[in-house]
Each structure stands twice: as C-alpha cells, then as structure tokens.
Amino acid sequence: MLGFAETGDAVVVADLEAGIGTLTRLEPAAVDVTVVVVEPTLRSIDVGRRAVSVAESQRQGRVVLVANKVDDEQDRARITEAFGARPLVVVPADPAVDAADRFGVSPVDHEPSAPAVAAVEVLADMLADMLGADPPVR
Amino acid sequence: MADLAPMIRIAFVGKGGAGKSTVAGTFARLLARRGEPVLALDSDPMPGMPYSLGVAVDDHPIPEDVVVAGGEGRPRWVLRPGLDAAAMVDRYAAQCPDGVRYLQFGNLWGPVVRLQQAQFAWSQVVAELDTQQWHLVGDLPGGTRQAMFGWAKYADTVCLVVEPTVKSLHTAARLASLPRAQWGPRSLIVVVNKARDAADADRVAARLGVEPSAVAPHDPAVLRGDRRGAPPLDTAPDGPFAQAVSVLVDRVVSLYSQPKETAQPEESAQSGEAAQREEAAR
Numbered sequence: 514m515l516g517f518a519e520t521g522d523a524v525v526v527a528d529l530e531a532g533i534g535t536l537t538r539l540e541p542a543a544v545d546v547t548v549v550v551v552e553p554t555l556r557s558i559d560v561g562r563r564a565v566s567v568a569e570s571q572r573q574g575r576v577v578l579v580a581n582k583v584d585d586e587q588d589r590a591r592i593t594e595a596f597g598a599r600p601l602v603v604v605p606a607d608p609a610v611d612a613a614d615r616f617g618v619s620p621v622d623h624e625p626s627a628p629a630v631a632a633v634e635v636l637a638d639m640l641a642d643m644l645g646a647d648p649p650v651r
Numbered sequence: 652m653a654d655l656a657p658m659i660r661i662a663f664v665g666k667g668g669a670g671k672s673t674v675a676g677t678f679a680r681l682l683a684r685r686g687e688p689v690l691a692l693d694s695d696p697m698p699g700m701p702y703s704l705g706v707a708v709d710d711h712p713i714p715e716d717v718v719v720a721g722g723e724g725r726p727r728w729v730l731r732p733g734l735d736a737a738a739m740v741d742r743y744a745a746q747c748p749d750g751v752r753y754l755q756f757g758n759l760w761g762p763v764v765r766l767q768q769a770q771f772a773w774s775q776v777v778a779e780l781d782t783q784q785w786h787l788v789g790d791l792p793g794g795t796r797q798a799m800f801g802w803a804k805y806a807d808t809v810c811l812v813v814e815p816t817v818k819s820l821h822t823a824a825r826l827a828s829l830p831r832a833q834w835g836p837r838s839l840i841v842v843v844n845k846a847r848d849a850a851d852a853d854r855v856a857a858r859l860g861v862e863p864s865a866v867a868p869h870d871p872a873v874l875r876g877d878r879r880g881a882p883p884l885d886t887a888p889d890g891p892f893a894q895a896v897s898v899l900v901d902r903v904v905s906l907y908s909q910p911k912e913t914a915q916p917e918e919s920a921q922s923g924e925a926a927q928r929e930e931a932a933r
Contacts (some may be wrong), residue, residue: 531667531793532697555880559709560697563758588878617817 533564536573545574546640550581551596553588558595565596575600575643579636582606602639604632659786659907662692662806662836664829666822667793670844671812673873676703677883677896678903679788683749685900690744690785692777693755694802695792696766700755704747705882711745712757713769721771728771736779739772748884752785777805795825801834808906809836810899811859812844815851820858827859838906840864842899864902867895 517540518525527544529535536547547568551561561578568576577600580592584606593601609627613620620630659682663675676691676699683689693700701709717739718728730739744752754776756769780787789806791797803809809830813823823841830839841859843852843866852866868891876886883892 532695534696554877556697556699556702556709556877563697591878614816614818 532560533567536564536567536571539571539573542572542574545644546577547573547575548577548579548636548640550579551592552582553580553584553591558592562595565599577602577636577639577643579604600639600643602632602636604629604636657907658782658784659788659808659903660782660806661787661808661810661903662789662791662798662803663810663812664791664798664803664826665793665812666814666819669793669812669814669819669822670867671793672699672790673703673877673883673892674810674812674842674844674867674896674899675788675790676700676705677893678900679751680704680747680749680882680884681893681897681900682786682788682904683751685904688785689751690740690780690787691747691751691753692773692787692789692805693753694770694773694797695790696756696758697792698755698758698790700753700790701745702877702880703882704751704753705885706745706747706753708745710758711743711753711755712765713739713743713755713772715765715768717743718768718772726771726775728768730772730775736776737781737784739776740780740785748882751788780805793822795822798826798829799832801832803829803836804834807837808903809839810864810903811839811841811861813841813855813859813863814845815843815847815854820855823855823859827861840902840906842867842895845869865895865899867892 547564549561549564549568551557565576568574578592578596579602580589581604583589583592583603589603605628607627607629609624610620610629613623616623620627624630661678663671663678665671672695679689679691691700691704698709701711717731717734719731721727721729740752740754744754747753754773756766756773787805789803791803797803798809809826811823811826813819827839829835830837839861841855841861841863843855843863846852846866846868852863856862870883870887870890870892872887872890873883873892876883883890887893
C-alpha cells in the first residue's frame with residue numbers, strides 16, 4: 514500500500530511493527546525515507562543495524578537515525594559508533610514522555626515544550642528540508 | 652522442588668518494551684539455580700533473551716540443513732530423518748549461565764526464507780520435546796500476533812508482563828483472552844514491570860481483573876545494565892528486580908504444586924497447528 518497509494522501532496526507517516534519483519538516485506542522503494550529509531554541499548558542497536566541494512570538493500574529511500582531515550586554523551590557515542598556518519602537526531606530521555614505514556618496522551622499535548630518534543634521538531638524540519646530540497650524520484 | 656511434577660511450561664507475552672525477555676531470562680536462571688533442568692525457548696526473530704540469560708553471542712541459528720521438504724499433507728519443512736527433538740536440543744541449544752539451555756530460531760537478517768526453515772524446525776522440536784525432561788520457559792515477540800497464532804501453545808501457563816502505561820495495558824487486555832483459545836493455556840498470571848508506586852500495580856489489577864503475581868519496581872540498575880547488554884542477575888543480583896522475579900518463581904512453582912482444573916476451551920483466537928504454520932510461512 515505504501516508503494517502504490519495515491520497520496521497526492523500529503524505526507525504519509527507509517528509506524529511499522531517493532532523489529533524488522535514488516536520492513537523485510539515492503540515492496541522495494543516503497544518509501545522516501547526510513548527513520549530507524551534506536552535506544553542506546555545493545556539489543557536495540559543490533560536491531561537498528563539490521564533495519565538499516567534491510568532499508569538500504571531494499572532501496573527504502575534515505576535512512577535517518579533517531580537516537581531515543583539518550584541520557585548522556587556516553588549513550589550518544591554508543592549509537593554514533595555503531596552507525597557511523599549518518600543523519601542523526603538525538604531525542605533525550607524525558608520524564609515528560611514517560612508521564613504522557615502512563616496517561617495515554619500524546620507528548621505534544623501533555624507537555625509541548627518538553628525537550629523530547631523539541632527534538633522531534635528538529636527531526637520534522639530535517640525531513641522537510643531533505644525532501645523539499647531534493648524530492649525523491651521513483 | 653526436586654519432585655515437582657508436572658514440569659513448568661510457561662511463556663512470557665506482552666507489549667514490546669514491557670520487559671518480557673528480561674523477566675523470562677531471569678526467571679529461567681533463577682529456576683535453574685534451584686537445581687532444575689530449564690530449557691529457554693525463544694520465538695522472537697529479534698531475540699532479547701540472550702541478554703537477560705547472559706549468553707555471550709545472541710545469534711544461535713538453527714541451520715537450514717536440518718530440515719527437508721515435508722511433502723504432501725505434512726508441514727512445508729520437517730526435521731531430517733534421524734534428527735529428533737532431543738538431538739536438536741543437544742546440538743543447537745546454547746549453554747547459558749546457571750545451566751539453562753537456550754533454543755532460538757536464529758536472528759532475522761534480510762531474506763526470511765532461511766528463518767522460515769529454522770522456524771519449522773524449532774516448532775517441530777518444541778512439539779516433540781519430552782516434557783518430563785525440561786521446564787520450558789518461553790519468550791514471544793512483543794504484541795499479540797504470535798501469541799494469538801498459537802506460538803505459545805507448548806505452555807500451560809502464560810505470564811503477561813505489563814508496564815503501567817496505557818499502551819502496554821491495552822495489549823495486555825487483548826492477550827488476557829488467551830486462556831479462552833481452543834489451544835490456550837490453563838492459567839494466566841500477570842507481572843507488573845517498571846512499577847513506580849503501589850498505585851501502578853492496582854491500576855493493572857483493575858484493568859485486567861487479575862492480581863499480579865509479582866511487581867517489579869522501576870530499577871535503574873537494570874536499565875543501566877540493559878544499555879551494556881548485561882543481565883540483571885549479573886548487574887544487580889540482589890536488586891529489587893531480581894527479588895521480584897524470585898517471588899514470581901516461588902509463585903509459579905507453587906502453582907504447579909497444586910492440582911489443576913481442566914481447561915474450558917472456547918474459540919477466541921485462531922487455533923491449531925495450521926495457524927502457526929501459516930504464520931511461520933508469512
């Protein structure tokens with residue numbers, strides 16, 4: 514569906530199942546950008562590396578990394594070392610997101626000025642710039 | 652404990668990130684420390700159990716050459732003639748700390764065909780295991796799909812691991828219907844993980860209608876270990892998380908010491924081996 518739907522000018526944001534099962538089943542070149550979200554844990558980094566490998570081999574657009582729940586510079590370094598020089602957005606560990614999760618509300622509604630929300634705005638800007646400056650051609 | 656009968660057959664399910672693998676691996680090791688033979692079963696193609704078990708390498712693939720085409724009327728792939736469940740465990744189940752053995756498909760890298768062959772092999776091994784030889788401690792991928800497709804049917808107890816978040820509770824509420832499946836487990840227990848206060852456990856109990864068998868508090872030491880891929884039993888062996896899982900082991904052992912009622916099956920999820928094979932073939 515991602516590859517064939519007529520979406521016009523609309524931006525489609527798809528949240529895939531955890532892991533890489535759905536990613537392996539996507540048609541090649543079905544999306545313009547694959548955002549790989551990793552936590553600074555060994556396991557999450559391992560899954561993220563597999564996701565990057567599948568996305569690149571299946572030509573799923575540009576690959577952007579999001580380092581989520583980052584506590585400190587050590588966390589950040591753990592991720593940059595694993596993935597090398599790729600576009601990266603760092604989302605800090607943020608109690609506001611934890612609280613929103615417990616209440617079942619969007620972090621944007623719960624605390625719009627939270628650091629994690631600001632970081633996701635950076636991601637949105639990066640994607641808009643990336644695709645606006647160089648629209649994908651399939 | 653030595654005369655425990657029948658053997659424990661438990662599977663851990665829940666939403667991704669709730670801590671299933673961490674609880675399951677720790678449970679397996681603590682049970683093994685009581686001198687019991689424990690086989691840990693992982694049906695997650697992105698397995699987390701190796702980290703909580705403390706296995707050095709997380710990828711222990713079942714090689715594709717253990718299976719041959721099943722032929723008409725049989726599963727797509729079956730174990731090669733001469734290979735049986737005991738031999739498969741002997742050859743391919745990893746040795747873990749505290750004597751736990753660990754059987755997984757192998758990790759998913761790229762094409763899924765090889766993984767499917769390993770999945771069929773794994774399923775046959777689990778179906779044909781001598782259930783008097785091993786306590787089975789299984790870990791499923793996050794979410795409802797594998798559980799609803801019958802991947803936990805080797806278990807007669809399902810343990811729902813729940814974080815006190817709305818999303819985790821939502822998934823848990825769906826999984827709570829598993830005992831009503833035709834192949835479903837005879838009992839369902841609940842563990843609250845990453846609890847911040849007593850109200851968290853109350854909230855889970857109220858939503859699911861089940862009193863938690865154990866409540867593991869938010870434990871920063873476990874989270875720090877998680878970053879390095881270190882198991883809780885090595886990073887915080889006496890910490891609140893390990894203590895909570897120890898309580899869980901006590902509860903489950905006690906559950907198996909009591910006579911069980913016969914299950915009253917109802918249809919609520921897709922049933923039978925056909926469903927599991929269909930899922931494996933996807």
